[in-house]
Amino acid sequence: MNDTGYLYRVSAAGRVNLIGEHVDYCGGKVMPCALGLKNTVYVRPNGSDFIRLSWSDLPDEVTLDINQLNSYRSLKHARYHAGCAALWKQAGHRVVGCDLYMECTVPFGSGLSSSAAIEVSTIVALAMAAGEAYDPVEVALVAQRAEHEYAGVNCGIMDQFVSANGKAGCALLLDCNTLAHEYIPVELGDCMLIIADCKKPHDLVESKYNERREEVELALKLLQKRLPHVNCLADVKPYELEEYKLLLPPVIQRRAKHVVEECERVRLAATAMRAGNMSAFGQLLSASHRSLSQLYEVTGKELDALAAAAQVHRGCLGSRMTGAGFGGCTVSLVKRSEEEDFKAHVAAEYFEKTGYHPAFYVADLADGIIVEKL
Numbered sequence: 001m002n003d004t005g006y007l008y009r010v011s012a013a014g015r016v017n018l019i020g021e022h023v024d025y026c027g028g029k030v031m032p033c034a035l036g037l038k039n040t041v042y043v044r045p046n047g048s049d050f051i052r053l054s055w056s057d058l059p060d061e062v063t064l065d066i067n068q069l070n071s072y073r074s075l076k077h078a079r080y081h082a083g084c085a086a087l088w089k090q091a092g093h094r095v096v097g098c099d100l101y102m103e104c105t106v107p108f109g110s111g112l113s114s115s116a117a118i119e120v121s122t123i124v125a126l127a128m129a130a131g132e133a134y135d136p137v138e139v140a141l142v143a144q145r146a147e148h149e150y151a152g153v154n155c156g157i158m159d160q161f162v163s164a165n166g167k168a169g170c171a172l173l174l175d176c177n178t179l180a181h182e183y184i185p186v187e188l189g190d191c192m193l194i195i196a197d198c199k200k201p202h203d204l205v206e207s208k209y210n211e212r213r214e215e216v217e218l219a220l221k222l223l224q225k226r227l228p229h230v231n232c233l234a235d236v237k238p239y240e241l242e243e244y245k246l247l248l249p250p251v252i253q254r255r256a257k258h259v260v261e262e263c264e265r266v267r268l269a270a271t272a273m274r275a276g277n278m279s280a281f282g283q284l285l286s287a288s289h290r291s292l293s294q295l296y297e298v299t300g301k302e303l304d305a306l307a308a309a310a311q312v313h314r315g316c317l318g319s320r321m322t323g324a325g326f327g328g329c330t331v332s333l334v335k336r337s338e339e340e341d342f343k344a345h346v347a348a349e350y351f352e353k354t355g356y357h358p359a360f361y362v363a364d365l366a367d368g369i370i371v372e373k374l
């Protein structure tokens with residue numbers, strides 16, 4: 001035990017998704033990486049029936065009664081923790097009174113999954129406080145439910161899964177239908193990944209995100225009339241969609257085309273990464289962005305300007321938005337020797353088009369959960 005009396009330091013990672021966007025809730029494969037940007041929770045049991053929350057960057061202190069965990073849905077920050085505790089308990093785990101002190105280095109609202117990092121680290125901290133072992137896959141599933149039920153976002157499993165199961169230096173190739181997963185070492189040769197934040201304040205992300213989910217659910221329902229064997233949109237082959245697309249209204253056709261083709265791109269990207277074929281990998285990134293912009297329509301002016309500024313730079317092999325979209329970040333594959341010139345070019349070009357100054361983050365690929373005894 002250190003001076004402050006905390007017993008453990010638990011952290012869970014934010015993420016960057018390399019490719020496979022808006023396909024997790026369609027049963028597709030995704031390729032995210034856990035980042036060194038993370039949410040850290042210091043935890044100590046306090047022998048009471050209360051969870052006391054405090055933050056490094058907020059003046060608030062919040063106390064949650066562990067026997068009333070359902071009653072905190074309207075709290076701004078603490079509803080995430082209350083939701084995690086309530087659902088972890090509901091899943092049959094012991095939740096004990098404890099003090100949790102939080103520090104987050106994942107920038108909020110940047111599309112790098114600060115909320116998944118908060119949820120996953122909170123659940124693991126609760127398990128540590130109770131002296132329980134935890135299964136990272138179960139942690140991810142409970143964290144996803146907390147996001148649905150306490151944050152109102154009907155998200156897929158990608159963010160929470162990689163936050164809990166990510167491995168340093170690797171991308172996680174996750175089949176969101178079966179949760180089967182494997183790790184692919186991210187070996188980029190003379191290239192590097194650069195994350196750029198468009199810095200546009202997010203708006204309406206939740207409602208637009210939930211609207212896309214409804215659209216692809218409708219696509220699946222309509223296609224199943226002719227393709228009864230298909231369980232999820234990711235199972236539909238490009239030629240099958242072509243054959244039956246007229247069953248779908250035009251907007252829904254575009255959404256389905258993105259999903260079906262993005263799943264194909266993930267397969268090709270995994271092969272390219274394993275073969276060290278950076279030029280093929282980069283082209284798939286840019287093709288993914290185009291599809292998210294034109295077919296899925298989740299980019300917006302700022303992300304389009306940021307990706308376009310990156311894509312025209314001589315040192316860039318490919319660039320795309322990452323995460324839910326409607327603001328947030330891009331990820332670009334860039335020659336290491338061009339890093340500074342690339343950033344200067346993108347910042348100037350993007351500012352000229354939008355009036356915003358982007359921020360750049362180092363894509364340092366880290367472990368998902370880290371638990372340290374203090």
Ligand code: GLA
Binds near residue numbers: 021025159
């Ligand atoms: C958000 C969601 C994920 C996923 C992405 C888009 O990050 O939380 O489940 O759907 O958007 O790929």
